[in-house]
Amino acid sequence: MYEKWSENNIEKTNNMEVKKINRNRIFRLIYKNEKLSQQEIASRLGMSLPTVGQNLKILQNEGLITEDGVFESTGGRKARAISFIKDAKLAMGLDITKNHLSLVLVDLSGEILKSTRVSKVFENTPDYLKEIGVLVNRFIDDSYIDKSKVLGVGIAVPGILSDDKQMVVDSHALGLVDSNGPDFTKNISYPCFLSNDANAAGFAELWNTETVKNAVYLSLSNSVGGSILLDNQLYSGDNQRSSEFGHMTIELNGRTCYCGKRGCLDAYCSAFVLSNSADGSLPEFFNLLKKGGKKQEEIWKEYLSYLAVAINNLRMLFDCNVILGGYVGGYMEEYLDELRILAAERNTFEPDGSYLKVCRYKKEAAAVGAALLHIERFLSQV
Ligand SMILES: [Zn+2]
Structure with missing residues (x-):
């Protein structure tokens, strides 16, 4: 008796699973396309019209999809167009740096609905963690959104x-070495994920x-970091220390890095290398560079030459696109051709540097990527 019940139960579970997988496939297809008809969904997924219809009803009741007009028809009844509701769910991203806190709100499509950046020097204190909780709540309150969507x-x-x-x-950036670190999630009343900032930014890019499917993301901010995406998955390494590109040795016995070693890429390609010549302001550095400032031109030339070495090394290692991001990456669009030539000059196999790209999120990529991890998880579980 018990076994029979158990078998039935397994069958029930399997049916449930199949139904859930079907629903997920239907939702993801609608998500990837602007508008689809029920017939088109059925034919693309090889499902029957009633199966698709039942699932559409459930997705509609969950507030995830909507009827969005009709398709033109050559005869007979016009097919209803179905699309997903972008703001059915939302996610927040919080980027913690040494001197700032950035907050973003993104919808299911990854569009940034709101972002803000506040000056706040990191302290490993309960007050700092309390402040994070206050900021998150204020940000959500000021967004006038249905909190249950977050x-x-x-x-x-x-x-x-x-x-x-x-x-x-x-x-190193926050001065937390060999520590258990503070619990950043302590005063936040929503589910939280932690991620490395450069990994999150790289995730947002792809x-x-x-x-x-594969890419290396090189983040050029006040410290240099990055991430490696292989087959659309972040590669973390054996010790969660992969893609610490800032500490690749680029010059034997070179400049001293903040890590204490000599010749690290960070000492040559962090945003500080540029902003230090412009009162600590990166926008001002590029402003002076464009105006033909001799000192800035000299610094920029050297900066690009070291960057080209690092880029070529990454290309040799991973044989995939290299995406430039971080603070400096946001300015790189107009210097890309020059940098591609410099990188190509070092390349053993390729005559051009077309594998080199600039980031699509010019600002707050880390916060966006951290938020998108929530969106991605939701999409995989619909
Ligand atoms: Zn270093």
């Missing part, structure tokens, strides 16, 4: 995380791109 808060931190991704175990 999937959670993705927190990007400039450091190495524990294996379970709950703690920062090492962050999110929802169909054609690119």
Whole structure:
């Protein structure tokens, strides 16, 4: 008797699973296309019209899809167009840096609905953590959104995380070395994920791109970092320390890096290398460079030459696109051709540097990527 019940139960579970998988496939197809008819969904997924119809009803009741006009027809009844509701769910991203906190709100499509950046110097104190909670709540309140739509808060931190991704175990930028780190999620009343900031930014760059599977993201901010995406998955390494590109040795016995070693890429290609010549302001550096400032031209020339070496090394290692991001990446569009030539000059196999790209999120990429991790998880579970 018991076994029979058990078998039935397994069958029930399997049916449930199949139904859920079908529903997920239907939703993801609608998500990837602007508008689709029920017939088109059925034919593209090889499902029957009633199966698609039942699932559409459920998705509509859950507030995830809507009827959005009709398709023109050559005869007979016009087919109803179905699309997903972009703001059916939302996610927040919080980027923690040494001197700032950035907050973004994104919808299911990854569009940024709101963003803000506040000056706040990091302190490993309960007051700082309290302030984070206050800021998150204020940000949500000021957005006038239905709070139940918020999937959670993705927190990007400039450091190495524990294996379970709950703690920062090492962050030179925040002065947390060999520590258990503070609990950044403590005063946030939404589900939270922690991610490394450069990993999150790299994730944002490749999110929802169909054609690119592998990429290296090189983040050029006040510290240099990055991420490696292989087959659309972040590669973390054995110790969560992969893609610490800032500490690749680029010059034997070169400049001293903030890590204490000599010749690290960070000492040559961090945003500080540029902004230090312009009162600490990166926009001002590029302003002076455009105006033909001799000092800035000299610094920029050297900067690009070291950057080209690093880029070529990454290309040799990974044989995939290299995407430039971070503070400096946001300015790189107009210097891209020059940099491609410099990188190509070093390349053993390729005559051009077309593999080199600039980031699509010019600002707040880390916060956006951290938020998108929540969106991605939701999409995989619909
Ligand atoms: Zn270093």
